[in-house]
Amino acid sequence: MRFDVLTLFPELFAPLLTSGVTRRAYESKQVELVFWNPRDFAEGNYRRIDDRPFGGGPGMVMMAGPLAACLDAALAARGAAAPVVLFSPVGETLRHAAVEGWAGGEGAVLVCGRYEGIDQRFIDARVTHQVSLGDFVLSGGEIAAMALIDAVARLQSGVLGDEASHVQDSFNPALDGMLDCPHYTRPEVWNGQPVPAPLMSGHHAQIDRWRRDQRLALTAERRPELVDAARTAGRLSRADESALKKKL
Numbered sequence: 001m002r003f004d005v006l007t008l009f010p011e012l013f014a015p016l017l018t019s020g021v022t023r024r025a026y027e028s029k030q031v032e033l034v035f036w037n038p039r040d041f042a043e044g045n046y047r048r049i050d051d052r053p054f055g056g057g058p059g060m061v062m063m064a065g066p067l068a069a070c071l072d073a074a075l076a077a078r079g080a081a082a083p084v085v086l087f088s089p090v091g092e093t094l095r096h097a098a099v100e101g102w103a104g105g106e107g108a109v110l111v112c113g114r115y116e117g118i119d120q121r122f123i124d125a126r127v128t129h130q131v132s133l134g135d136f137v138l139s140g141g142e143i144a145a146m147a148l149i150d151a152v153a154r155l156q157s158g159v160l161g162d163e164a165s166h167v168q169d170s171f172n173p174a175l176d177g178m179l180d181c182p183h184y185t186r187p188e189v190w191n192g193q194p195v196p197a198p199l200m201s202g203h204h205a206q207i208d209r210w211r212r213d214q215r216l217a218l219t220a221e222r223r224p225e226l227v228d229a230a231r232t233a234g235r236l237s238r239a240d241e242s243a244l245k246k247k248l
């Protein structure tokens, strides 16, 4: 899959290409990244990409023209139509289901805003999806784009060292969308706290049940709506329900 990233700061993405899981996805070409700088498509000696907002007010607004020319070049290079994603607080908050959708697709053009935002006429004419990272304001869309690329990269086959590991992560439908259980490693006692006994039992069924119960209890406490969704979808067994009753 290929992501074309429109950004005034392509250098911010360097660590993604050189470190960890995203590096593996990039080097194996499972996730191809191509960067486009709207400034390269701006006119005049100053290559201006922003201007003052009509109506007054603080800050600057990214101009539609350079962004549209930049997007045209990115789409022409892809040779096919693609979703155009703008990162914005206006968008739908990014969740696992959407990440799975992007992970199974051909990629997209990702547009990173800066300053006060982007001229609305560009958004209306060219953007197909708006994605938010959450109810807070970033200085630019780059961190949101990196979050999407990272989350998509780790779902690609073979990118994680252990193929099955993402299936055990929080929100994965394979574990009914629950939060992950707590994890422990050596030493067996740290700071006076032992590792929970079931994990030391060597009995796989007991370990699996303990982990499932922990997931259920944690999710019921922190994200009860996820437990409700699993129940509505008929994903909770009798053992699950009795574990939930005991913990609540």
Ligand SMILES: C[S@@+](CC[C@H](N)C(=O)[O-])C[C@H]1O[C@@H](n2cnc3c(N)ncnc32)[C@H](O)[C@@H]1O
Pocket (backbone or CB within 6 Å): 086, 087, 088, 089, 090, 111, 112, 113, 114, 115, 116, 117, 118, 131, 132, 133, 134, 135, 136, 137, 138, 139, 140, 141, 142, 144
């Ligand atoms: C300083 S912000 C603009 C904020 C805008 N004036 C507002 O109040 O919603 C600059 C850019 O950062 C990106 N951005 C900011 N917060 C974001 C969020 N929560 N999720 C995704 N992108 C965000 C957007 O691309 C935005 O155009």
